[in-house]
Amino acid sequence: MTAEATPVELPWIDEPRFRCFGCSPRNKIGLALKMYRTDDGGLATDVTFADDYASYPGVVHGGIVSVLVDELMGDLIALDRGLLAFSVTLRTKFLRPLRTGTPYRAVARVVREGAGVVHAEADVLSSDGEHHVMASSAYQPISSEQATGHMGLVGADRDRLAHYFDHSIG
Template structure:
């Protein structure tokens, strides 16, 4: 496999099915299981309403010898924070800014957990703030990220994501189902 190894990990939680699954050619670099070159992240709900995922990077994502490229850490955090907001709010969001603090480099072959949280609630106008951190096997945080996300209307999402009318309708229906749960 080209991407990092992802697994449920030892954290409690229910596997998450993302609304993008309704697209017939869903190729998100971060979370699509069909993208052979992507990260293929698999999220689980946390008991406190966040999301988590486990990951182990191979040398495909190496920077310095034995070290995961820092951009991959930021990508994982952006992916989990954005999807947490989409799932919680039932609307598409786009990243407007991220602040990343690296405490320790991630090692190739080591298993880490990324966890995201937010205080955003449905009905808030945005922009929304979310937080993520990556922890090592000992539970020590090695990366901290805060992101800001702007909600978009279904019409804006269709234009920005280059979706057909049918694809936009499918995604909007999937997001609407989240708003009624």
């Protein structure tokens, strides 16, 4: 990361029920991404994928790359808007394959919001700045009903996390 990057402590990282594949250090098979603020307010992470995440020999699986950009965009929205949201669309354009064992930087930014969703974009770049992936997504805030029904959050767990739910977007 550059000197301008500021590490971000994800506020939900210690929540026992959150075992996110993208960011949780408690998920043994996950990516355990560490996030950083960029000087323009975006969110970034540096990642080098192990062979465990390959599809073809030496090539990172496209689904894993989609996890990377979805995680980064979703965390940016959660941090900036104080809400948890489900991705309702995810478009990922693969310009060049990502190689295992090679360092990359992914950077996300919020581009607009309205009609009940927040739109974000992300890029994955090689260390020489070459674009490998461009992604865009729309995120819909999670309601208390969805937190209960889809995530199984009830009682004290739901009460403790209630401030993340029931937000409306323009």
